[in-house]
Amino acid sequence: EVQLVESGGGLVQPGGSLRLSCAASGFIFSSYWMHWVRQAPGKGLVWVSRIFHDGSSATYADSVVGRFTISRDNAKNTLYLQMNSLRLDDTAVYYCARGGADYSNDYWGQGTLVTVSS
């Protein structure tokens, strides 16, 4: 069974940093692209970032370029999102998701809440 479990969310002040983790199990992690998607309270889904299966390439939404860094440790079956210079509008539930067929997101974690507030 595919499982994705996010952790690392919490309350942080504007300008602060946070690192999210996503522990993967039930599939060959090193064979799949991985994504981060976020959802602000009461709002819709917004794609944040994607990383190739081997970590060789990463892309980002314009809103997080230069502030967020996606990475992965295939030996630990873990995906990361380093978030720096956090802003109030980064407040959201952050989901990790596996890259599936036709560039879909076929499995999702339960999400971790990041709250940016002073």
Add this chain to the structure above:
Amino acid sequence: DIQMTQSPSSLSASVGDRVTITCRASQRISSYLNWYQQKQGKAPKLLIYGASSLHSGVPSRFRGSGSGTDFTLTITSLQPEDFATYYCQQSYSSYTFGQGTKLEIK
């Protein structure tokens, strides 16, 4: 950037109804269109990928169609567990979600 527009934004229907949700892309995206279901407080779940392919374990009452710029998600006979919010997503150039369609019980 490719924009995705869903309609309607909300919809009321009854168990057993046939429901159609529309998604329009601001430019042609071939068949790189995916549909997700999200229930309140839960993570999204993939329903349809590649415009019309059913994800594993998804009931056959969910059907996707379209190509180019216009796509539809049809639920042929609504069940109580189908009341949720539905999102389309283009994966042709980067990734963009529609704003969502909330399906409520009439």
